[in-house]
Amino acid sequence: MARIAPRVLRSYLLGGQVPARGCLCRRTATPARSAVLRRYHATQAIQPTAESAVPSAAIPFRKQLKDEAKQRKAEGGEKISKVDNQTLDDWELTVGIEIHAQLNTPRKLFSSAASTINDAPNTHVALFDVAMPGSQPTFQKETLIPALRAALALNCNIQKTSRFDRKHYFHWDQPSGYQITQFYEPFAKDGHITLYAHDGIAKEDGEQITIGIKQVQMEQDTAKTISQPGDIHLLDFNRVGLPLIEIITLPQIHHPSTAAALVRKVQIILESVDACVLGMQSGGLRADVNVSVRNREKDSLTTKAMENIGEGGHENSQVNGVDQEEESSPTETEGEEDRFGSYAGITGLGQRTEIKNLSSFKAVEDAIIAERDRQIRVLEFGGVIAGETRGWTIGSTETRRLRGKEGEVDYRYMPDPDLGPVIIGQDLINHLELNLGILPDAEISTLVEEYGLTPKDALSLVSLNEGGRHEYFRDVVDQLLLLPLDKDQDVAGKLCITWVLHEMGGLTHEDADEENPLRITRDGDCIIKAPELAVLIYYVQKNKITGKSAKKILAELFACGLRGEVRKTEELIDEAGLWFIPLSAAEYEELARSVLDMTVVEQILAGKGGKINFLVGQMMRKDGNGKVDPQEAMEALRKVIEEFRK
Known part of the structure; x- marks a missing residue:
């Protein structure tokens, strides 16, 4: 997140009368604070093992891949492509995805303001959208219809009763200081999506693969930030409060191209049932990917041992150097439960990182490959993967750290006291199922x-x-x-x-x-x-x-x-004047003679009959009006070439 200069932020507060001294100023690093920061950053650094203590002896993982590619090329092989970069022999990749999609509705989720992002900035804003004191949320029932259509198309079980929660955090694009979402009781659970070979899944996944969907929940979008030169950020509140659904998959994806194929197919499905009309290319759909790797041989033994441990077993079993008890802790992900490593019987996953706001299918695949390779490189150097949020820029080769999970303020989820439960009747579900298309x-x-x-x-x-x-x-x-x-x-x-x-x-x-x-x-x-x-x-x-x-x-x-x-x-x-008028035999013969190449003719006479196609192509190129028939041209060429036989 870009830093806002204090002079800019002060202008928005109390009419610009906030004093500079002691307020909104960069904290001076005292000696004690500097020592704490040094210790913190030291824990994030990669600690080399005894075998790799000498820098010259260590070979980075990415360099190893490049050297192997060069060796294959020297031996007559080809450069590694994405098709060949889906599976590594010694490491297993695991990916879970959160997809945020904007619903196709005329109104916002909790206000009657128009749901649009294309009009002039800040022209469709209700009092509740900007958290004016005294304003109350009013659930717009019509927003539930496209959400239900999406969940049904994703084979989910609709929950007859669902509730909204507050997710607290402070950021300029969330004026109320919290986001309304469905964390504890979402409106849809336990779905699945089946991907086929033609969807673009990795060849290692075979002809088809089914990915589970943990839940689908409704939530409100944030304001749109428009960055300007000079660390100035403008806010468009037309987008704040727009209705979204968040689709959370199980961590059952093991290949980058399959992850991209899943996001692509979800977009197609949502468009087909008219739940969402804006795709990734228009900013109406965004994906967050959760990536972890584990050593196949080493961690398979650890996983087996963990499965044999009863309720009174050890509490300090580690996978990839990460305490499993901490990994599944409710506070591991910025106050959220661990959605990707502690449910559905899944155990033994490596420490995951989250890559936020991927806005294209190519970005999903490329970011996963880059983060996978980074984690393997860290682990092969003897380091530890930090649970953190990372970013991705199109065209780059590395993910970048945005913030750490440790030390983040708890989201303090709580039921929203201003909103009652959402009750969905079976008659509505039946009607939507029959008319899903x-x-x-x-x-x-x-x-x-x-x-x-x-x-x-x-x-x-x-x-x-x-x-x-x-x-x-x-x-x-x-x-x-x-x-x-x-x-x-x-x-x-x-x-x-x-x-x-x-x-x-x-x-x-x-x-x-x-x-x-x-x-x-x-x-x-x-x-x-x-x-x-x-x-x-x-x-x-x-x-x-x-x-x-x-x-x-x-x-x-x-x-x-x-x-x-x-x-x-x-x-x-x-x-x-493009109506087809066939050429005469004499015209074909004349055209054939004009393209003869004696070197090619000798090769054809020597038995390389396929070379005649080159001459046919030359005749087609000389045809400005598209009157040359390829078969007639080939017959004319054969007749002329036969004249050169002795």
Whole structure:
């Protein structure tokens, strides 16, 4: 957290009349205080073992990985990729995730102020949002609906009675000095989410893996901090009090890519049931990851011994040098219970650290890899992992320490005296279950089985544009089947996916929005209208135009859409003169002779028939109007090359 200069903070208090002397000033380090600080920082330092007392003899873990990569490269191997960096032989990684998602509601959680973050700063703020004396929270019942839809989609058990608690801490973005959350009695528990290979999980996890969800709770968001030059921070209270859900997983993830896949799938699920409409790319979803490592061989023996200890067993068993009794203590995590190491029968986990506020799927995977490698490096040097909160910056290679767990003020959780319990009727749960809609896994299965798509393409369709690309794809297929193409739905699906997902995905323009250049809405509307794209695909399949010409027309349809012009596919083909007119045999032969390379010809005559594809490519490049058919070009080349045989 950036430090605020006292002169800036004083200006906000008592009209700027707070005296500087003795107030909000940096404390002078007395000799006694300095000695305490030195002892504290010494306990955080890495203490080398006897074997590594000589610095020159120690090899850092990251350097060891680089040296191994260089050795593999010298032996003809390839550089380590993320795919190959999911599992280490001697160490086991364990990850638990907390996902914070903004609910799709018109009002805030405890006030009637509008729920928006896009309007002018501080224009949607109620008295309770800024903790004005005498103001009271009023639970907005409609915020419960998207929260319940999310919990049901995550296979959770809905608790008929839940309650709100106060989590006390002081920070400028929390004007009341506490956050209202559901710590003790959340509204949903004991869920799970199943991840498949096409979701992007690590290959070590096989075809599928199920991750448990401990609980889902409602809570309020904080104000938005806008940093300015000169250590100035502005606050936008439009965001304070926005309704969030926090999804807490069990520590059952052991590979970085699986962790990223879980966050990605949770976002897709929440969008599909209309619980949350803003994803990571828009700041509506954030993830905190809890990372720990343990030595497989050493700690497996320790874990086995711990499991054999009865209630009267030893209290000082250690794993990775950390006291297990302290690790599961209720005060271990800044006053919170240990959510990731002392429940569901999980024992023997290493000391964990928490990485806060990860805002992209790539950041989740990269931060976990970096923190895993850092912890292994510390432990191999004989050090101890400190329970602490760490940060991550995109593009960096190391996590950074933000604050320690030890010495943090207790959150002092207590039931909120101003809010009654939330009672949820079974009739409401039944109604939401019946109207939950089709979840992403079912949509993907339909696309694969009925439309002939690959699981990877199906997942991309479902996840892009908040599901809008999927709706657009179905519209294009329906329009194509209305034309005299004489194709089944699965064949039409395979034809359309190439254009909807791949060709349209590559369209760019200086006037286009970077995040959504095609302006695809959640309902499937697009600036390239579905009937016009279907006609374009139809003409390609009927050999009325070539694929190369079709790409030119697609780009023109895109440009017209950006300008707000409504144009027909046939009109654009007529204007550009791109209707396919086959070349004559003489024209093919002339073009073939113009690209002959005698070195390549000799290789083909010597038996390397595949080299002819190079010459076919040369003919295609010389074709400015897209009239060259690859098969006709290959036949013309073979005929010309045969003339060189003796």
